[in-house]
Amino acid sequence: MTAAAPTLRRRTASRRVVLDRVLLYTVAVVLALWTLIPIYLVALAAFSERSAIYEFPKPLLPTRFSTDTMSFFVNSTGVLPSVRNSIIVAISTIVLGLVIGAPAGYALARFRFPGRDGFQVGVLVSKMFPIAILSIPLAVTFIDLGLYDNLIAVILVHTAMVLPFIVIVTSGVFLAVSRELEEAAQTLGTSRFGAFTRIALPLALPGLAAAAIFSFVTSWNEVFAATILTVRNTTLPAQVLASLNISPLYFRFAGGFFMIIPSLFFIFFMRKYLFNLWGPGR
């Protein structure tokens, strides 16, 4: 009896561990299903025949896969030009954001200077700022400047939205690139600029790529500013939003799924930098 007691206790303990594990995985899987099932369902709707949208009850399995709805969406008037515009705006946002923001990130990583703390607070505040709402006064300015219904206006607002994030990510990236390496290159006779382009920049490339991907997705998703600042010459989300009331359901489902596609890849590339982007600022 006395010998059996500890094993019994150990057995109940290990049973508790197993039970713990089962509970943990159950919760984890339920939360994963909560995230994934809606995406699966809209994909199911987007990849069925157009007529199937009005069927009831709906099949819950992809038994009648069809590209009918998606190809109808892509070939609808205005969709392809708006996709092209979205890509132009997103890529321009990346370039402009990096050209303006990366030097600031580099300065934060490498120098102590007067006004540094104030600048960092400013970046944090603008990170949280609802910039899209400023499109209304900006639209008035852009009309005066002749930039209304012009993609440049959208690019500028999107750049303002991503700039704080680019500064934060790039400063983190350059902090991780050893300063000594750059200094060593300088002592070997390279200029400061040469040390930057030949040492720091190549090492920082993966981080800069992450900042670029973040910018792309932010711009690709943004709808308020794009809607306010453009009429005909618009981006994909603004195009879908403008036709919400007049378009058939299958058009909307296809559009919804189409807009989601980049997000499925986003996290894959961003994993390492997620916490840098949204964590407490340094």
Place this chain on the structure above:
Amino acid sequence: MAVGARRAASFPAAIFRSEAALPLGLLAPTVIFLSLLILVPIAQAVLLSFQAADGSFGLDAYKKMFGDTAFADSFRNTILLLVAIVPIQMVLALAMALLIHSRFPGHGVFLYVYAIPLAISDLAAGIVWLSIFTDQGYLNTILTGLGLIKEPLAFLSYENLQWVFTAVVVAESWRATALVLVILLAGLQLIPREYFEAAELFGANRVKRTLLVVLPMLKPSLQSALIIRTIFAFNAFAVVLALAGRQLPVLGYEAYDWYYNNRNNNVAAAFATLILVLTIAATVTYLRLFRVREGELGK
């Protein structure tokens, strides 16, 4: 502070030395750009909101805004959505964050899945849930399939506004929980592992550990998550439009409507200014409520 003061004292001299001029030069484009696209438009929005269409100053735009038949509803709906969505997101995201943080085998895959909505727009999220809540949608398919209802329910009809509201709450909670998760997880990673181990050693169970050890240390992250989520909730727009159309007016939609459909910049600017004021008020309130003391984690 003393160091800062000393540094500030040498400021005029330092700026002419190349070592200080270089960083300031590198920062200048960002400062100028953000000033032109944030500070100037804020001033402009306020200015526009106090002007009439002919440019004369007055409270005309605000009278129109408060007189808008949808104003009271849009204000109420915006606040109600905020009150309903933010707690759900906090609880869901905290559960996800604590799960991932326990580093169980396979947690990386789950983090990937939970974070997918981070890159989904509010418009797309609205459409995703439209496919579920619409009359011949998947929710009705499942409910009739299970025999819970005989006829499909009109979840998104104006006759069932409480359902329309619920649909928006579900869609927004689904989409934006990922953002809160990332913020909280970033905060959790800053808490030294020893704290968890010590708590475990003293026999605190999981619930106690969470309430007494984790939550207090997570205060700075909870605070910034609350601020960000509240600000975005004041700007809720596309998700509501995709699911509810005009049936559920919100402030963001009214700003868009006055600008886009009524072509009145001034009233639209008044709505924008109202949203900005609410944003600032909420931020200040949160900062006061959860004062993060110097030396607490995350500083």
